[in-house]
Amino acid sequence: MAGPKAAERDARQKQKSGPPRPPVPGRWARRRMLIILLLAVVLVSGGVIWLLYGSSWLRVERVTVSGTRVLTPAQVRTAAGVRTGTPLASLDTDAIEARLRRKLPRIDTVEAVRSWPHGITLNVTERTPVLLLASGGRFVEVDREGVRFATVTHAPEGVPVLEWALPRTGGPRRFGTDRLLREAVRVAEAVPTAVARDTRTVKVRSYDSISLRLRDGRSVMWGSGEKGKAKSVTLTALMKAAPDARHFDVSVPTSPASSGS
Known part of the structure; x- marks a missing residue:
C-alpha cells in the first residue's frame, strides 16, 4: 500500500497538471473546409482550361x-x-x-x-504613298518615312514621281541616295495641299536643290526639306500674289521670288 506521503505527492501532481484538455473544437472542420476549397479551385481551374483549350465553344470561326x-x-x-x-x-x-x-x-x-x-x-x-520611283515601266511606292513598300504598274492619282538629276560626284557621295530620298519625302509632305494635287514630279539635284514640276508646266524651287512649314505658307501667298508667274522660288522663305508669265 502506498503511504500517506505517496498519496499526497499524487494529489499535488494532479493539481499541477490540471484536468485533461478537451480536443480543440472546429480544427478538423476547418481542415475539411480547406481541403474542399482546394478541390473546388482545382476543379474550376481545370474546367476553365478545358473550356478555353479543349472545348469546341471558344474556337475561331x-x-x-x-x-x-x-x-x-x-x-x-x-x-x-x-x-x-x-x-x-x-x-x-x-x-x-x-x-x-x-x-x-x-x-x-x-x-x-x-x-x-x-x-x-x-x-x-x-501605308500611303507620297512619292513614286519609276522603275522599268513600273512604280515603287514610297511612304512618308521613306520606306519603299510596294511596286505597282500604274501610278496612283495625285502622287508625284521622283526624278533624279544628281551630279556624278558630290551630293550622292556626301549624303547617299537614301538620305536624299528622305529629304525629297520631307518636301513632298510639306507642299501645300492645293499644290500637291498638281505636282507631277519632285526633282532632286542635291540635298538643298529640290524642285517641283506642276501639271501645267509651272515650277517651284523648294531647296532642302528644312523649314517646310514656312515655305508652304510662303508659296501659297506667292502664288496668289503672282497668279501668272511660271517659276517660283521659296528656297529662302523670307526672300521668295517669282518670274515668267
Whole structure:
C-alpha cells in the first residue's frame, strides 16, 4: 500500500497538471473546409482550361478584316494564317501582327483583337504613298518615312514621281541616295495641299536643290526639306500674289521670288 506521503505527492501532481484538455473544437472542420476549397479551385481551374483549350465553344470561326484600301480582306486573312477551329485563347496576336507586317509590307500598322466567343478582328492601316520611283515601266511606292513598300504598274492619282538629276560626284557621295530620298519625302509632305494635287514630279539635284514640276508646266524651287512649314505658307501667298508667274522660288522663305508669265 502506498503511504500517506505517496498519496499526497499524487494529489499535488494532479493539481499541477490540471484536468485533461478537451480536443480543440472546429480544427478538423476547418481542415475539411480547406481541403474542399482546394478541390473546388482545382476543379474550376481545370474546367476553365478545358473550356478555353479543349472545348469546341471558344474556337475561331471567322476572321474579320477592317481598314484595307488597296489590299483585299482575303489577302490579309491568307497572310495572317489563322486557322478556323483554333482555340481563341491559344492565338498569339503579337505573332499574327508581326507576320502580317512581314508578308504584306503595304501594312503600316495592324492590331489583332480577339472577338469572343468565335472571332478575331484584324484592324489594318495601310501605308500611303507620297512619292513614286519609276522603275522599268513600273512604280515603287514610297511612304512618308521613306520606306519603299510596294511596286505597282500604274501610278496612283495625285502622287508625284521622283526624278533624279544628281551630279556624278558630290551630293550622292556626301549624303547617299537614301538620305536624299528622305529629304525629297520631307518636301513632298510639306507642299501645300492645293499644290500637291498638281505636282507631277519632285526633282532632286542635291540635298538643298529640290524642285517641283506642276501639271501645267509651272515650277517651284523648294531647296532642302528644312523649314517646310514656312515655305508652304510662303508659296501659297506667292502664288496668289503672282497668279501668272511660271517659276517660283521659296528656297529662302523670307526672300521668295517669282518670274515668267
